[in-house]
Amino acid sequence: MPDKPSLAREQRAEKVVNNLGVKVHHFEPSGRQIWTVVGIEGDALVDYDPSETRQQYCSCDDFHFRVLGGTVSECYHLIAARKAREENRYSKIIFSDIEYVSFLRSLLADIFSRIS
Ligand SMILES: [Zn+2]
Numbered sequence: 767m768p769d770k771p772s773l774a775r776e777q778r779a780e781k782v783v784n785n786l787g788v789k790v791h792h793f794e795p796s797g798r799q800i801w802t803v804v805g806i807e808g809d810a811l812v813d814y815d816p817s818e819t820r821q822q823y824c825s826c827d828d829f830h831f832r833v834l835g836g837t838v839s840e841c842y843h844l845i846a847a848r849k850a851r852e853e854n855r856y857s858k859i860i861f862s863d864i865e866y867v868s869f870l871r872s873l874l875a876d877i878f879s880r881i882s
Pocket residue numbers: 810824825826827828829841842843844
C-alpha cells in the first residue's frame with residue numbers, strides 16, 4: 767500500500783485551494799471540462815474523478831514518479847482538486863467549444879515545455 771500523502775503535500779494543496787488555484791475550464795455548449803491546478807512549477811492538468819471508478823491522472827513529475835511508482839497515493843495537485851470539489855472552492859472559467867483545441871494545445875505545450 768502506498769503511504770498517505772505527506773503533510774507537506776497536504777499543506778501545499780491547502781494553499782492552492784485557498785488561492786483558488788483549482789480551475790475548471792468549462793466549454794459551451796458541449797459541457798466538456800478541463801481541470802487544472804496552478805502549481806509552483808506551472809499549471810498541471812488533472813483528471814480527478816470523484817466517483818473513483820477511474821484511474822486519476824496528473825501531469826506533474828510527482829504523479830509520474832511517486833504516485834505511479836506506488837510511493838504515495840496522491841500528488842498535491844490531486845489532493846487540491848479533491849478538496850476544492852468537496853468544499854466547492856474552485857474557479858470556473860467559461861469558454862466556447864471553438865476555443866477547445868487551442869486551449870488544450872497551449873496547455874499541453876506549456877506542460878511539455880517543462881519536461882526535459
Ligand atoms: Zn500533480
